[in-house]
Amino acid sequence: MADTAAVHGHDHDHGHDHGHDHHQRHDPARDDPAIRAHAIAFAYDGSPAVAGISFEVQPGEVLGFLGPNGAGKSTTIKMLTGQLVPDAGTIEVLGMGMPKRRNEVQARMGVVFEEKNLYEEMTGIANLRFFAELFGTEVDTDALLERVDLRDRGEDRVADYSKGMRQRLMVARALVNRPDVLFLDEPTDGLDPVSARAVRELIRDEARRGAAVVLTTHDMHEADDLSDRVAFIDEGRVIAMDTPESLKLEYGQRSVRVRRRVGDAVEEEVIGLDDDGAADRVRDAVAREGLLTVHTDEATLEDIFVQLAGRGLV
Amino acid sequence: MNGRVVWAILKKDLWAFSRDRLWMTLTVIGIAFYVIVYWLLPDTVDESLKLGLHAPGLEDVLGTALAGAPEQGLAVTTFSTEEALASALEAGDGDLVAGLAIPEGFIADVRAGARPVVTLYVPGEAPAEVRDAIGGFASELAFAIAGTPPPADVPGLTEVVVGRDRAGDQVTLRESFRPIFVFFALMIEVFALAALVAGEISRRTVVALLVTPARLVDFLAAKTILGTLLAFAEAVLLMALLDVLGVGTGPLLVTLLLGSVLVTGIGLLAGSSGKDFLGIIFYAMAFVLPLAVPAFAVLFPGTAAAWVRMLPTYGLVNAIVGITTEGAGFGDIAGDLAALVVWCFVSLAIGLLVLRRKVATL
Numbered sequence: 001m002a003d004t005a006a007v008h009g010h011d012h013d014h015g016h017d018h019g020h021d022h023h024q025r026h027d028p029a030r031d032d033p034a035i036r037a038h039a040i041a042f043a044y045d046g047s048p049a050v051a052g053i054s055f056e057v058q059p060g061e062v063l064g065f066l067g068p069n070g071a072g073k074s075t076t077i078k079m080l081t082g083q084l085v086p087d088a089g090t091i092e093v094l095g096m097g098m099p100k101r102r103n104e105v106q107a108r109m110g111v112v113f114e115e116k117n118l119y120e121e122m123t124g125i126a127n128l129r130f131f132a133e134l135f136g137t138e139v140d141t142d143a144l145l146e147r148v149d150l151r152d153r154g155e156d157r158v159a160d161y162s163k164g165m166r167q168r169l170m171v172a173r174a175l176v177n178r179p180d181v182l183f184l185d186e187p188t189d190g191l192d193p194v195s196a197r198a199v200r201e202l203i204r205d206e207a208r209r210g211a212a213v214v215l216t217t218h219d220m221h222e223a224d225d226l227s228d229r230v231a232f233i234d235e236g237r238v239i240a241m242d243t244p245e246s247l248k249l250e251y252g253q254r255s256v257r258v259r260r261r262v263g264d265a266v267e268e269e270v271i272g273l274d275d276d277g278a279a280d281r282v283r284d285a286v287a288r289e290g291l292l293t294v295h296t297d298e299a300t301l302e303d304i305f306v307q308l309a310g311r312g313l314v
Numbered sequence: 315m316n317g318r319v320v321w322a323i324l325k326k327d328l329w330a331f332s333r334d335r336l337w338m339t340l341t342v343i344g345i346a347f348y349v350i351v352y353w354l355l356p357d358t359v360d361e362s363l364k365l366g367l368h369a370p371g372l373e374d375v376l377g378t379a380l381a382g383a384p385e386q387g388l389a390v391t392t393f394s395t396e397e398a399l400a401s402a403l404e405a406g407d408g409d410l411v412a413g414l415a416i417p418e419g420f421i422a423d424v425r426a427g428a429r430p431v432v433t434l435y436v437p438g439e440a441p442a443e444v445r446d447a448i449g450g451f452a453s454e455l456a457f458a459i460a461g462t463p464p465p466a467d468v469p470g471l472t473e474v475v476v477g478r479d480r481a482g483d484q485v486t487l488r489e490s491f492r493p494i495f496v497f498f499a500l501m502i503e504v505f506a507l508a509a510l511v512a513g514e515i516s517r518r519t520v521v522a523l524l525v526t527p528a529r530l531v532d533f534l535a536a537k538t539i540l541g542t543l544l545a546f547a548e549a550v551l552l553m554a555l556l557d558v559l560g561v562g563t564g565p566l567l568v569t570l571l572l573g574s575v576l577v578t579g580i581g582l583l584a585g586s587s588g589k590d591f592l593g594i595i596f597y598a599m600a601f602v603l604p605l606a607v608p609a610f611a612v613l614f615p616g617t618a619a620a621w622v623r624m625l626p627t628y629g630l631v632n633a634i635v636g637i638t639t640e641g642a643g644f645g646d647i648a649g650d651l652a653a654l655v656v657w658c659f660v661s662l663a664i665g666l667l668v669l670r671r672k673v674a675t676l
């Protein structure tokens with residue numbers, strides 16, 4: 001898939017429904033993209049980190065950037081949030097050019113950083129109030145902390161928070177201004193499974209509200225679970241971008257694994273569903289005597305990434 | 315610049331400073347220490363010259379010769395033996411600056427044309443000029459005792475005192491230490507500001523600030539105001555506690571404000587350079603130590619070398635001395651203030667530039 005491809009109006013009926021209902025509201029024909037990046041590039045001291053990436057994100061859509069360390073995910077986020085100025089290409093966020101109209105854009109965006117850059121000597125509530133003041137807005141700290149399950153710890157100093165609590169407060173901080181675009185760099189990094197699930201639900205809620213969400217992650221399950229579309233990034237380029245389901249269909253190998261007992265031994269047969277005569281072979285396999293189990297196999301996003309990039313995500 | 319954002323950051327920083335136990339403790343202890351030491355230091359200068367004298371058989375003659383000595387600041391203590399005189403000088407008893415031992419039969423020997431030897435005792439640490447002065451005094455005293463006129467008459471002499479005549483009103487140790495205390499009070503805030511700035515950088519909280527409506531200029535402005543405010547408040551408080559705020563209030567406040575801006579630039583620079591607590595201490599000390607030289611030079615009036623006069627804090631110290639000790643006004647310290655303004659710009663420009671570059675690399 002070309003790295004300049006921007007796939008919109010993708011089929012949400014591929015069975016990839018994460019509980020989003022935003023596609024009822026998200027009409028690509030009507031909505032302008034919340035984020036539009038065209039051929040953006042950035043190099044650190046002459047060493048390219050991002051080499052001509054293009055994509056669009058619609059309001060209410062979650063786009064996940066998936067790639068190994070150093071692939072260019074965080075650099076892309078930094079350009080989108082105005083922390084870095086692209087060496088080449090153009091960025092529009094909410095219809096405004098970046099970095100030219102950075103002030104207006106940043107007033108309407110929320111960012112969760114990979115590092116836990118909170119004011120540790122301040123309480124959770126004080127952190128939220130301070131950032132709300134920077135945005136010039138009022139914030140219902142109780143309600144916000146409730147959403148990240150920190151309401152009973154709001155008066156505690158952040159220095160006394162666990163890693164997971166800090167991460168949840170980071171997410172809450174990114175929401176103080178009810179952002180129209182949300183950038184999350186490894187949002188569930190270091191969280192226990194329960195906290196990670198809560199944060200993912202929060203991200204879905206924000207997308208349902210209409211926020212365009214861009215997240216980076218190492219976690220293929222998270223990308224699969226959260227993202228409407230995923231973009232594989234490797235060596236500063238998008239090597240594939242589509243819905244997780246479409247990627248699996250396009251690049252993955254579907255198969256059925258049939259195990260049966262033959263005498264004292266257990267025999268296993270793998271039948272590729274894309275092979276010629278696959279249906280007949282499956283029928284024959286399950287009809288034979290000694291049938292033990294039948295499993296369907298589907299490619300994971302990591303399998304696809306390995307197939308496309310020739311290396312793993314770590 | 316966004317005033318609302320600057321105010322929000324400033325409030326947050328003031329709150330953080332008030333909760334920083336280390337710097338709050340150092341600030342309070344520092345001020346208390348300076349104030350206590352200041353009021354314990356002597357506020358007078360003993361200008362009399364204390365001389366030990368052993369002159370057997372010359373008591374009556376000496377009584378006449380030294381009749382006007384106390385009024386001229388000369389205090390004479392007599393010793394019965396030459397050994398007692400030497401011991402007293404060696405032990406530092408009575409703050410004697412020197413001792414004279416005039417031999418028995420001095421007058422008779424002189425009249426007989428002999429050349430009796432008068433022994434001058436001086437402490438080992440006495441400077442050469444004191445030895446010379448006492449030597450001259452001994453000669454004059456010997457001539458007076460012997461009733462012999464001096465070998466040469468001093469021509470008519472008119473004394474002209476340039477500047478304020480401080481005879482009988484010398485600069486006290488308390489006054490001498492005042493600029494030192496002010497300097498160190500300001501410098502504590504260099505460390506406090508540096509710690510705050512370094513914290514924003516090392517924890518990368520400044521990165522979180524800069525993806526909100528807060529701009530880098532707002533961040534820099536807030537830190538500059540914070541540093542200046544803290545240093546100025548502490549310096550003014552200290553001056554009030556030292557009871558000198560009423561002396562030349564206007565010039566003093568302007569001088570302290572400029573001094574606060576000067577140290578703020580240094581604080582920003584140290585905070586941007588140091589990665590951790592030790593780094594901050596290292597960089598801050600690297601600036602503070604040379605800048606402290608002018609403050610200590612006040613203890614030895616007239617000794618400031620040309621390079622000391624070139625240091626950024628020289629104008630600050632000189633102006634404080636001028637205002638609080640000499641009663642100087644704006645006109646008298648204009649040169650010092652002008653130099654201070656230039657150094658404020660230089661210090662702040664370098665501090666802000668380095669901090670700006672540091673933040674840009676995060």
